[in-house]
Amino acid sequence: MQYFNIQIASQISGVASATIRAWEKRYNAIVPERAENKHRLYSEKDIEKLAILFKLTEFGQSIGKIAHLDLEELKNIFSTLLHRPYDERQVMNTNHNNVDYEKILTSLHLALSAYKLDIISHELEKARNSLTPKDFALNIIVPLFKTIGQKVYEGQISIAQEHAISAITSFNAGQMIGQHYQKNIPRDDLILITTPEGEFHTIGILAASLLCVHYGIRFIFLGPSLPANSLSEMCNALNARSIILGLSKGHELDENRTLDDYLQQLKQHLNPKVDILVGGNLKNYAKIELEKKKIPFFPTLESLSYYLEKY
Secondary structure (H helix, E strand, O other), X not given: OOEEOHHXXXXXXXXXXXXXXXXXXXXXOOOOEEOOOOOXXXXXXXXXXXXXXXXXXXXXXXXXXXXXXXXXXXHHHHHHHHOOOOOHHHOOOOOOOOOOHHHHHHHHHHHXXXXXXXXXXXXXXXHHHHOOHHHHHHHXXXXXXXXXXXXXXXXXXOHHHHHHHHHHHXXXXXXXXXXXXXXXXXXXXXXXXXXXXXXXXXXXXXXXXXXXXXXXXXXXXXXXXXXXHXXXXXXXXXOOOEEXXXXXXXXXXXXXXXXXXXXXXXXXXXXXXXXXXXXXXXOHHHHHHHHXXXXXXXXXXXXXXXXXXXX
């Protein structure tokens, strides 16, 4: 049996080294072998288990409740969630294009720290020219804006600077969508992508658009903050199959309205056959309410990607 050090295990599984150590210490998720120098050594099965645990946590599973399960039990849970047989390729980080994402993100982070917009624009342009829409969305946009969100929270980046970087990212995402979008896709697969009225962040729904492009799904990007009545009218007129609603600030859209209010108004005139999909940031009680309404919720773009892959 082949064994790997923690750096290689992290790269293949997609789980950060610090997280691997934490899962070992707190939950006994993995018990690695030890080399003569006491360094951790991970088997291929260890790495596959780490990868599955990571994907399941992205789907909202609690690591504390699943870490003790064996590999076969985790595979069964994964298959149940995706409604299809388990395939190792669904979880393992096999990078066939040999793209160095860490190098790209390091360059972006350095440019971000110095607020070099020209470098950020250049790096994003290089990335979109060498990656698939899915990889650009999941491996570049998602981690980049996690970093940006943290820097805004810590006061290292202003809101105005965040908007400038968002505009550059939106431009590159739009260029990629225009380059890859196919117009000869059946009309009954149409998805409308927007945010509820009061939600103005576009990065999440742009990334969702890139995923639709990647999987060959016809869609219309409607931009942010669309009133419920307008959305239902457009959806019915276009005979859309689904709506993707992106959220960034949670259940409360403003001081007077919640997501429940918006959905109730949306459904008043919406064709009942239309699927409503919600993704983004929600607290547990709001997720439970969506589940009662049988509205799928996607906490991460990765989970939305799995859904769209079998759409």
